[in-house]
Amino acid sequence: MQKRLVVIGGGASGFFCAVNARRLNPGLEVIIVEKTSKILSKVRISGGGRCNLTHQHSEIYLMSKKYPRGTNLVKKTFHNFFTTDTIEWFGSRGVAVKAESDGRMFPVTDSSETIIDCLVREMNMQGVKLWYNKDVRQITKEGPQWKLSFPDESLLADYVCIACGGFPKASSFGWLTALGHSIEPPVPSLFTFNMPGNAITSLMGVSVEAAQVKIAGTKLQETGPLLITHWGMSGPAVLRLSAWGARLLAEKEYRFTALVNWLPDTPEPVLREKVQGFRETNAAARVNGRNNLGLPQRLWEYLTQQAGASNSRWRPVGLGLMGLQD
Ligand SMILES: Cc1cc2nc3c(=O)[nH]c(=O)nc-3n(C[C@H](O)[C@H](O)[C@H](O)COP(=O)(O)OP(=O)(O)OC[C@H]3O[C@@H](n4cnc5c(N)ncnc54)[C@H](O)[C@@H]3O)c2cc1C
Numbered sequence: 001m002q003k004r005l006v007v008i009g010g011g012a013s014g015f016f017c018a019v020n021a022r023r024l025n026p027g028l029e030v031i032i033v034e035k036t037s038k039i040l041s042k043v044r045i046s047g048g049g050r051c052n053l054t055h056q057h058s059e060i061y062l063m064s065k066k067y068p069r070g071t072n073l074v075k076k077t078f079h080n081f082f083t084t085d086t087i088e089w090f091g092s093r094g095v096a097v098k099a100e101s102d103g104r105m106f107p108v109t110d111s112s113e114t115i116i117d118c119l120v121r122e123m124n125m126q127g128v129k130l131w132y133n134k135d136v137r138q139i140t141k142e143g144p145q146w147k148l149s150f151p152d153e154s155l156l157a158d159y160v161c162i163a164c165g166g167f168p169k170a171s172s173f174g175w176l177t178a179l180g181h182s183i184e185p186p187v188p189s190l191f192t193f194n195m196p197g198n199a200i201t202s203l204m205g206v207s208v209e210a211a212q213v214k215i216a217g218t219k220l221q222e223t224g225p226l227l228i229t230h231w232g233m234s235g236p237a238v239l240r241l242s243a244w245g246a247r248l249l250a251e252k253e254y255r256f257t258a259l260v261n262w263l264p265d266t267p268e269p270v271l272r273e274k275v276q277g278f279r280e281t282n283a284a285a286r287v288n289g290r291n292n293l294g295l296p297q298r299l300w301e302y303l304t305q306q307a308g309a310s311n312s313r314w315r316p317v318g319l320g321l322m323g324l325q326d
Pocket residue numbers: 008009010011012013014033034035036038039040041042043045046047048051052053054134135136137163164165166
C-alpha cells in the first residue's frame with residue numbers, strides 16, 4: 001500500500017521538504033496541508049521582495065558561526081545541504097542567482113516571485129498535493145499511523161513533517177507539546193530599537209556607514225551601518241545586535257543602554273590629533289559648523305548641542321567636546 005507523508009505548512013520549508021521527499025521517493029504520496037488560503041507568503045516579502053536566497057560563503061565552519069544560536073545543529077545540517085547545494089538546486093531548475101558585494105545572493109530577476117514560481121512548478125511536476133485551509137489542531141497516534149485533526153475532518157499519515165514556522169507565543173505550540181516535544185520559549189529577534197522620547201530621534205533619516213553599538217554591561221557589540229529613525233535606531237548593526245542578544249535583551253525586558261561609537265575606525269589618538277588640528281585652524285569658527293571627522297552634519301550639530309557647545313567657538317571649547325582631555 002502507498003505510504004503517505006503529510007507536510008504541515010505551505011511555507012518555504014514545507015515546500016522544500018515536500019518536493020524533495022516526493023522526488024527522492026516517487027512511490028510516496030505527499031500532501032502539504034496549509035491552514036490559510038495562501039502559500040509561500042513569507043517568501044514573497046523576503047529580502048524586500050527580492051528574496052535573499054542564500055549566501056556566497058562556501059565554508060561550513062564560517063557560515064555556521066554567523067548563526068546566533070544552534071551553531072552545532074546548523075553545522076550538521078549544512079553538511080547535508082549547504083549554500084552550494086542551494087545554488088545548484090535552484091540553478092538546475094532554471095533559477096540563476098547573483099551575489100551582491102556583501103555576499104548575499106538573490107535571483108537575477110531580483111524578484112521573490114521567481115523562487116515561488118520555481119517551488120510551485122516543482123510541486124506540480126512532482127505530483128505533490130496541496131490542501132488549503134487545513135489547520136492542524138491535534139496530532140494523535142492511530143495504530144502505526146498518525147491522525148491529523150482539522151476543525152472539520154481528519155487525515156491519516158504514515159509520516160508527518162512539521163514545517164509550521166514560528167509563533168510569537170509559546171502557547172501556540174500546544175498541539176506539539178501535547179505530543180511530548182519540548183519548545184524553546186520564543187523571543188523576538190531582528191528588531192529595531194524603540195527609544196520613545198529620546199532626543200536622537202530628531203535626527204531621523206541620518207545614517208552612518210560604520211558605527212559601533214554596544215549594550216552597556218554586556219559583551220554585546222556590533223559594527224555596521226546605523227540608521228536613526230523616528231522611533232529610535234535601525235540598520236544592520238542594530239538588527240544583528242538584536243539577533244545575537246535576543247535572549248539577553250528579553251531577560252532585560254528590553255530596558256538597556258545602547259552605547260554608540262560613531263567613529264569606531266578612528267583610534268582615540270588620531271581623533272584627538274584631528275580635533276586639535278581643526279581647532280587650531282578654525283579657532284574663530286562655530287563648533288557646530290562643519291566637522292572634519294566625516295560625520296553627517298546633522299549628527300555633528302546634535303553632538304555639539306548635547307555637549308553644550310553648539311554656540312561656542314572652537315578656541316575656548318577644545319578637546320573636552322569630544323570627551324577627550326584638553
Ligand atoms: C520581512 C521578512 C523578510 C525576510 N527576508 C528573508 C530573506 O531575504 N532571506 C531568507 O532566507 N529569509 C528571509 N526571511 C525569513 C524567511 O522568510 C523565513 O525564515 C521562512 O520563510 C520561514 O519559512 P517556514 O516554511 O519555516 O515558515 P512559514 O513561512 O512561516 O510557513 C509556515 C506555514 O505553516 C502554516 N501553518 C502554521 N501552523 C499550521 C497548522 N497548525 N496547520 C497547517 N498549517 C500551519 C502557516 O500558515 C504558514 O503558511 C524574512 C522574513 C521576513 C518576515
